[in-house]
Amino acid sequence: MNEKFYRTPDGQSGIFFTLFGAFVTWQSLGYPLGKLSQMGPGMFPLGLGSLLVIVGLIVTFNAIRSSQEEAEPFEWRSAVIITVAIIASGLLLLTAGLFVSIPVLVLISSLAGRKNRIASVILSAIGLTLMAWLIFLVGLDMRIPLFWN
């Protein structure tokens, strides 16, 4: 019996599968189910959702019985910084242009590294922006604004 099963990788995945499965089941009940000979849009997801709940419960149950070690600590810093960097550059790509979006991507994501020096970060921001321009705009003829209008 492992009382801290919710801290182990298996326990967490079991809980995730169960909850996700329950959500899918609940959602698919809102779609027409149809008959077996004429399945509606809800039938297939309903099956998947219920199977996921069963699988999730089995995984959780096994995790409670086993003595797996706790999962590694969640890297909040890296996860937040990298995700924000990607979303920011996505938001800026068409509004502020390539020459803003890529430097922003490089600058924000560099905060996640531990040993970055400012000079080398600026250098790689300039280098990667030029590379993106040469490969994708000049080379592959993609349509992305360079700057805001």
Added chain:
Amino acid sequence: MDLFSNLLIGFETSLQPANLLYCFIGVVVGTAIGVLPGLGPLATISMLLPLTYSLDPVAALIMLSGIYYGAQYGGSTTAILVNLPGEASSVVTAIDGHKMANAGRAGAALAIAALASVFAGTISTFFVAGFSPLLAKVALSFGPAEYFSLMVVGLVAAVILAHGSLMKAIGMVLVGLVIGSVGIDNNSGAYRFTFGSLELSTGIEFVSVAMGLFAFADIIANVGDKTSNAPIIHKISRLWPSRQDFRDATPAAARGTVLGSILGILPGGGAALASFSAYTLEKKVSRHPERFGNGAVEGVAGPEAANNAAAQTSFIPMLTLGIPSNGTMALMMGAMMIHNIAPGPQVITQQPVLFWGLITSMFVGNVMLVLLNLPLVGIWVKLISIPYRFLYPAILMFCVIGLYSIQNQTFEIMTAAVFGLVGYLFMRMKCEPAPLLLGFILGPMLESNLKRAMLLAKGDATTFFTRPVSAIMLLIALGLLLTVVLPQFRKKREEVFAEDA
């Protein structure tokens, strides 16, 4: 001979200067990205996929398969030189290859790996060419019930061969199937799981899923690592292996080719399984098993031949049945669908130029790999020593622009960012993401075949058991599941994956 006239059509296509050039670019770029520590074929292909959008389908596929072989070979180079295998299939190569490098024989190990790969690649090209039309002919007689059961077999096999817990792998396939059902339902036109988003109504883009799970998640996991210094790389002095090396390696490469070709076709099989099995086989047949783990040439030649052969033959089920047998093939199939080609038995007859061009380009790509890699190995070594802090912003840049280029909109960038976070969570929960990708790709087909089979059978679910071919396949799926549940097999499976720590 039918086979030779078909191969002739193929070579007419693959030897065209433009296609040779795309194959060349694919192999070079694939190797260049593949040698970077930590980037396996899945991440490499999803990152470079956008480069092929503007090409015509034949050229795009030729370039993509070049990228695939290049990435795989690049992974072996890194495994040998710095003991940092980028993917499961080069884990085995690292065992003896890196020991050889430690003993000052890095050059010989690299050359043996390259020669074994091209040897296996050449033979398995003919295997693919001979076997695919047969399988396609059989597949043409399949109805929806057979297809449904076949996909079930594929998914079950993928689950069994996934690393770690069986139940978790089943869960990941189910999650993939759910994600694949997002968007408008083909039959009824109902919106499913779109939550009012217009962009989600056409479904989630598979490149977003792949890049998020394989590229972004990996960066999140590794970027904060305090120990990520530049790896120590061995000097390469003499490239050419000795006579004794050749004598040891040739039979191992031959065995690896046969084993890899067979394992590649099986659903769920592929490069990783093939190289593990080939290593075990070599150890068993060797008169000096104690040499393994201490720099045995056979331990490099066998697995390298096997993983290359399997990489090629795993195209067979994808091209002829439309059923990818592993994550990489799921990605290749997604790439084909972007170019409006639906893989399946009709491809051979309807697009012979594409089909045979692709198969012969496998051979061309392998020859290029050797011609290119041995002289260029110095450049690859320089690439390996690029510090991670320069690498990951470049990967992010390629991914962001690549994601935009799919539909010329930024929505895909946002979904990929979400899948990056989700993928990182899966990593922490020790859930392998490849079965999810497979479920995602197969989901819509699985559902529509299920619906059609049930419609034809007027709602009678026994149709899957009364149609003989379908029943046999479901029995195979059941048998596969039983092998895992039964204790003696279960132990064997854990042994095989225990080496891949």
